[in-house]
Structure formats: C-alpha cells, structure tokens
Amino acid sequence: MSVQDFREENAIGKAYDGRLVRRLLRYAKPYWATILAAALLIGFVTSADLAPPYLSAIAIDSYIGGLSQPMASFSPQTAPAGAVRYDGRAYVRLQNLHQKYHGTLYAIDKAPNGKEYLVKGIEQSRTVKWRGNVPMLGGRALTAQPLSTRALDRFRQQDVHGLLMLGIIYGLVVVVAFAANYIQTYILQWAGQMIVFDIRRQLFRHIEGMHLQYFDRNPIGRLVTRVTNDTEALNEVYTSVIVNIFKDLFLLVGAMVIMWEMNHFLALVGYAIIPLLIVSTIIYTNYARGAYRTVRIYLARLNAFLSENFSGMRVLQAMRQELRQQRRFDQDNTGYLRAGIRELTIFAVFRPTMNFFYNLTAAALIWWGGGSVLEHIVAFGVVYAFIGYAQQFYQPINDMADKYQIMQAAMAASERIFQVLDTPREVLDAAEPLALARPLRGEIRFEHVWFAYDGEEWVLKDVDFSVQPGQSVAFVGATGAGKSSIVNLIGRFYDVQRGRVLVDGKDVRELEQKELRRAVGMVLQDVFLFAGNVRDNIRLGDDIPPDLVEQAAANVHADTFIERLPGHYDEEVLERGATFSAGQRQLIAFARVLAHDPEVLVLDEATASIDTETEALIQSALERVSEGRTTLIVAHRLSTIRHCDQIFVLNHGRIVEHGTHEELLARRGLYWDLYRLQYRGGPEEGQLAADGAASD
Ligand SMILES: Nc1ncnc2c1ncn2[C@@H]1O[C@H](COP(=O)(O)OP(=O)(O)OP(=O)(O)O)[C@@H](O)[C@H]1O
Ligand SMILES: [Mg+2]
Numbered sequence: 001m002s003v004q005d006f007r008e009e010n011a012i013g014k015a016y017d018g019r020l021v022r023r024l025l026r027y028a029k030p031y032w033a034t035i036l037a038a039a040l041l042i043g044f045v046t047s048a049d050l051a052p053p054y055l056s057a058i059a060i061d062s063y064i065g066g067l068s069q070p071m072a073s074f075s076p077q078t079a080p081a082g083a084v085r086y087d088g089r090a091y092v093r094l095q096n097l098h099q100k101y102h103g104t105l106y107a108i109d110k111a112p113n114g115k116e117y118l119v120k121g122i123e124q125s126r127t128v129k130w131r132g133n134v135p136m137l138g139g140r141a142l143t144a145q146p147l148s149t150r151a152l153d154r155f156r157q158q159d160v161h162g163l164l165m166l167g168i169i170y171g172l173v174v175v176v177a178f179a180a181n182y183i184q185t186y187i188l189q190w191a192g193q194m195i196v197f198d199i200r201r202q203l204f205r206h207i208e209g210m211h212l213q214y215f216d217r218n219p220i221g222r223l224v225t226r227v228t229n230d231t232e233a234l235n236e237v238y239t240s241v242i243v244n245i246f247k248d249l250f251l252l253v254g255a256m257v258i259m260w261e262m263n264h265f266l267a268l269v270g271y272a273i274i275p276l277l278i279v280s281t282i283i284y285t286n287y288a289r290g291a292y293r294t295v296r297i298y299l300a301r302l303n304a305f306l307s308e309n310f311s312g313m314r315v316l317q318a319m320r321q322e323l324r325q326q327r328r329f330d331q332d333n334t335g336y337l338r339a340g341i342r343e344l345t346i347f348a349v350f351r352p353t354m355n356f357f358y359n360l361t362a363a364a365l366i367w368w369g370g371g372s373v374l375e376h377i378v379a380f381g382v383v384y385a386f387i388g389y390a391q392q393f394y395q396p397i398n399d400m401a402d403k404y405q406i407m408q409a410a411m412a413a414s415e416r417i418f419q420v421l422d423t424p425r426e427v428l429d430a431a432e433p434l435a436l437a438r439p440l441r442g443e444i445r446f447e448h449v450w451f452a453y454d455g456e457e458w459v460l461k462d463v464d465f466s467v468q469p470g471q472s473v474a475f476v477g478a479t480g481a482g483k484s485s486i487v488n489l490i491g492r493f494y495d496v497q498r499g500r501v502l503v504d505g506k507d508v509r510e511l512e513q514k515e516l517r518r519a520v521g522m523v524l525q526d527v528f529l530f531a532g533n534v535r536d537n538i539r540l541g542d543d544i545p546p547d548l549v550e551q552a553a554a555n556v557h558a559d560t561f562i563e564r565l566p567g568h569y570d571e572e573v574l575e576r577g578a579t580f581s582a583g584q585r586q587l588i589a590f591a592r593v594l595a596h597d598p599e600v601l602v603l604d605e606a607t608a609s610i611d612t613e614t615e616a617l618i619q620s621a622l623e624r625v626s627e628g629r630t631t632l633i634v635a636h637r638l639s640t641i642r643h644c645d646q647i648f649v650l651n652h653g654r655i656v657e658h659g660t661h662e663e664l665l666a667r668r669g670l671y672w673d674l675y676r677l678q679y680r681g682g683p684e685e686g687q688l689a690a691d692g693a694a695s696d
Helices: 003-010 018-064 149-208 212-217 220-262 264-271 273-311 313-318 322-374 380-422 483-490 513-519 534-539 546-555 559-564 582-595 612-625 661-667 670-678 685-695
Strands: 071-074 084-086 089-093 105-110 116-120 129-131 134-137 144-146 444-452 458-467 472-477 498-503 520-523 600-604 630-634 646-651 654-659
Touching: 018 149, 018 220, 018 380, 084 149, 149 220, 149 380, 220 264, 220 273, 220 380, 264 273, 264 322, 264 380, 273 313, 273 322, 273 380, 313 322, 322 380, 444 483, 458 483, 458 498, 458 654, 472 483, 483 498, 483 600, 483 630, 513 520, 520 582, 534 546, 534 582, 546 559, 546 582, 546 612, 582 612, 646 661, 646 670, 654 661, 654 670, 661 670
Parallel strands: 472 630, 472 646, 520 600, 600 630
Antiparallel strands: 071 089, 071 105, 084 089, 105 116, 116 144, 129 134, 444 458, 444 498, 646 654
8 A cells, every 4th residue: 555545544534525515315215215214213212212301300200209289279069070088178289179279278297206197287498307206397296197008008198100101201201211212223223224235336337337447556455444434434324323412402401490390499500511412522522533543544654554465475485584474463553552552542542531521520410409308499300400400411412522533534425436436537438339240350459559548658558450350369479568558448447548540440439348359269378266266267257058158268278277276167167267387277268269169369478387288188178269250369489379370569558570481580570589588409490390399
C-alpha cells in the first residue's frame, strides 16, 4: 500500500455529510415502508421503555402506600361506588373521587406501637406526628381509631386489586414491548442487510466491468475492502444509527415531558444533567476522534503489511528477510497497541464520568426529592420514577458518542465506496454494437495503432499488420517490446489511442465485448486458476459436456497428468492453482481455451513452462486445431514458431521486420540476431534449425 491509501484510511473526520447521507438514503428508498414500520414500532418500544417508572410511581404512591392516602367519608347511602364500608361509614380515597369534597379527611397511619389507626381530620399537605399513641397535627390532637386486621384488610382490598391490575398492565407492556422490539430489530436489520446487499452487488458489478487499467492502478486488497469492510460500516448506519436516532430522541423528549408533568421542580433538577452530558460527550468525541484515526491508520498499515508479506512469503524466506520483517511488524504492532490503549484510556475516563454525572443527578433527586417527600410536597413514588427517568435520558446521550463514531466511520466508508462507483468505465460497449457474423472468418487487422497504458508513454508505435483468416502468425521481440500489449488489444482489454483494431473488418470498439471475447480465445502469460475442480476450471461456468472437456484436455495432452491426479477431473484446485506446477497450469489453460472452441486463438507464451517433450506434442496438436483457425502466437523460443505463416519482429513497440522464418533469417536482421543468440550453434542455417529443439 502506498501513502495514498493511508491517506484514504485517514480521511475520517466528518460525522455528517449531507451529500453523502442523501445518497445513502437513496439506497434505502426501496425499503422505505419497512423502515417506516420499524420507526413506528420504535414509538411503541420507547413508550414501553418510558412506562415502567411511571407505573412504579403509581404502584408505590397509590397502592403500596395507598393506606396513607387521604380519604373522604360518606354516609353509606350517598357513598359513590367502590367505597370501603367500615363502622357505619363509607370511605373513598380522594384520588378515586370524581366529585368535589370539602368535608373531613381521613387517613390510615401507623402509630409507634405498630398498630394502624384510622385518623380523622388530617390535612393533605401536613404530616401527622404521633405522641405516644395519639396522632397530632400542628399541636392539635386528632381522634384515631385502631383498626383490626380484618378492617385493615378491607381497606387494603382495593390496593391488592389495583396492584393486580397494574401488574397485568405492566406485563402487557413488557410483552408488547418485547414483540415490538423483536419485530422492529428484525425488520430493521433486514432492511439494513438488504441495502448493503444491494450496494455490494452494485459495487461488484461496477468493479467487474471496470477496464483493466483500473486494476493496474488499484491494489486488489483495497477493492476487496471496499466490497466487504466498507459496506459493513454502512450497514451500521442503517441499523444502529438512522432509526435509533429517533428512538433516542423519543426517549429523551418523552422522559423530559413526563418528568415535567409529574413535577416541575424535580424535572429541572433532572434536566441539569443534560448540559453536563453533552459537554463531556463533545470533549470525549474530540479526543476519541484522534485516537480512533490513529488506530485506523495502524490497522490499515498492518493489513497492507500482512497481505504483502503473506503473498510474498516464498521470496521473503528465500531472501532471509524474516527478522527484518519481524522488526517492521513489531513496530507497527506496537503502534497499533499504543493507539488502542490510548483509545481505551479515553474511553475508560469517559464512561465513568458519565456514570458519575448520572449518580450525581440521582443524588440530587434523592436529596431534593426525599426532602420534598418528607414535607409531603412530593410522593415517594414520583421521586422513584424520576431516578428512573434520569437514567432514560442518560442512556441516549451516552449512546450518542458511539453513534458519532459509527457515523464517522460510515461517512469515510461511503466516500470511498462512491469514489469507486463514480469512476467511469473506460472500455465501454457502443450504444448499438455491431453484430459479429458467426462463425467468424477470423481476419485481424491493426491499422496504424498507437497505444500507451499511461499518457503518452507509447508502448505500441504505429503498429500496422493484418492476419488473413486461418493464418497463423507469431510475434517475437525482447522483453517489454509490446507483444502482450498487442494481444491485449485484440480482445479489447484496453482501448487504443490512435488507429484501429479490426476483427473481420469491424472496429473492436463497435463490437460487443462479450461477443468479441467469445470469438477470441486466449492462453495468457500468467495462468489463473479458480477455486473449484479441474473440470470447472476448463469449463469456466459454460455449458460444455464432460466428453468435450476431456477431449480438449486430451488434445493438449493435459489428460496424462490429470488422470494421474487422485480425483482426476474432480481434483480440487486451490485458489490460483497453487498446488499445480506452472506447466500443469498452462496445460489446463490450454484445454480451457480449446474447449470453448474460439475462432481466433491467441497464445501468449502459452508453452513457456511446458517441457520440450510435451511442447512438441502440443505443437502437433496445435497444428491440428489451428487448421482453419486464425492463430496468434507470442513466443520467446523461436523453435516453436518456425512454421508460422508470418512472423512479426517487435522492437520497442514497433514492428521492425516481418516475413516467414526463412525470409527473416535470410534478411540477417534482428530476427537473425535473436535466433543466433538463442542457438549458439553457428551461423549456418540448417545447423541452427537442427540444434534448436535440443539446446533449448
Ligand atoms: N498494465 C500495464 N500498465 C502499464 N504499463 C504496462 C502494463 N503492462 C505492460 N506495460 C508496459 O508496456 C510495455 C510492453 O509490455 P508487454 O507486456 O507488452 O511486453 P512483452 O513484449 O509482452 O514482454 P514479455 O516478453 O516480457 O512478456 C512494457 O514496457 C511494460 O512496462
Ligand atoms: Mg508478455
């Protein structure tokens, strides 16, 4: 990986970029209904989250502490429904009374002797104090009547009933919340996965259709990361940020409203935590961003280092670089560790700080709330509920720090993903491609072709030649002369800058790429085998019957070695075909091309790694299969191309000589030089030819 890539990993800064977010939302569009449903369900879930403290407050104040609630007293005839009858009177708790009442208030209170008394004449905002077994209110003694256990039970009856009802409601809320939560989590994750699935698919299709130059410029590891890691970072945006932001806001606002409704003063005490939380979150994210970035950079470096080392292990070991690489690895590994510890330290300060603030608030609520309870201004259950609600808005703000980090990573990831998607394909099919008449005649023409991989560094200069249908031609020349480049242009893996490449008289740019490549079969310099078995590697996904596969293999004499494999044609091939020799890989590639029966055959150093004996066999087979087929051969070993109809000699991207083997030797030019160098026998032609096969 170059510096450029680390800069890419470096680009973590903004947690929100409207342009990117709008574009990301576009991917969510097909799933809007699902996401909307999830958002609505979240409303449910949050209400359910908000309910417990409120229900607890009711349970505590109205029922558990229900006996001490002030009661109105009626004569049995005029008492409203639900009144408790006792000793010739009927009592109703004020909170259950739906009419005005100005009469004497009663309440049940516990005397120091442990017995419960029905106290007459209490006031709502003042506490009854006991002097011995006499209840006092503001220095005035009140009348009180001790209650038997049975009488007490009668008053308790409504509490038991109320608690039961509350319990059922609580239970229902929990069950509904569970169900809503389950469904919401499921469909939201589903939508997120689908969106990311779509993005991955689009990415792969886009990258797959990219011109080869793109792959020359972008390390494979980087592209893999785009399709896997970066899309995963996006998944988190959809699943844990977008909808949860609503959830958090809901929770925050909901808790605040309920608190305000329950008690203004305590609500303000509770709100005091918010600025503290926000300020510490901002401070935290500031520090965390830097630490996070360092961690990412070291991770990217480690990844790059590892992938390079593992792929180059053979060379590393051969060149005894292990120790040096260990030291380099240790350096990066230590850096990664330090960065990780730094991130951890910041986090380790942050979380307890948040907890501290929360506990501070709880303490404040207990202090003021508790005081108010004692003064009968606030019911105990309300204070209890408040502590619960303080937790409710502590949580979302706390989570925001995480969300912030997810968003940062996601913005950076989407920036990189869109960069890939926005890179236009350079080798494109024409809007209305010309059809190739099949079978192809197989005529190939290069018309004054100028070609460069990069800018104006011409690799091919004014290359002009034509191959008649069914002819076999060869290209020879020094390393780097441009032979493979010519081959690449026939299959239109790159586009020429000047001139034209014609197949059957049609510019390759006007043909459909798929069609063209079906007609032109190539055995390239470096053979690539895919994971799978031998048969699949020959068939390559096309529908070719097994006997044709085997026939193709037999034609190039690959069958001898394949049949020696334990699994024959079903033998497993590892990625890149690492368990095969270079020559065996070439034989498979050869069989692969023949099985597809193309009209034009292109062989770029196709037999370079094959032993002379097999090569001779292939040579004869080739003469058979290349009959009636246009064949282009690139070869260093001149003995293999002697019989070609035409030989082109390339030098620094120009065709400097052409003709048959005999014509070229007679010219005593570059070809003759090359030939002489290869076969040190002597200048005499017949002698040379005889030596050729043996000394190579
Ligand atoms: N993908 C590429 N991107 C940029 N430059 C390239 C690329 N492939 C080849 N070149 C350059 O183009 C020139 C010609 O390369 P080419 O592969 O055509 O040579 P060749 O004749 O096939 O050599 P060899 O006999 O070694 O296979 C070389 O100078 C090489 O550096
Ligand atoms: Mg080459």
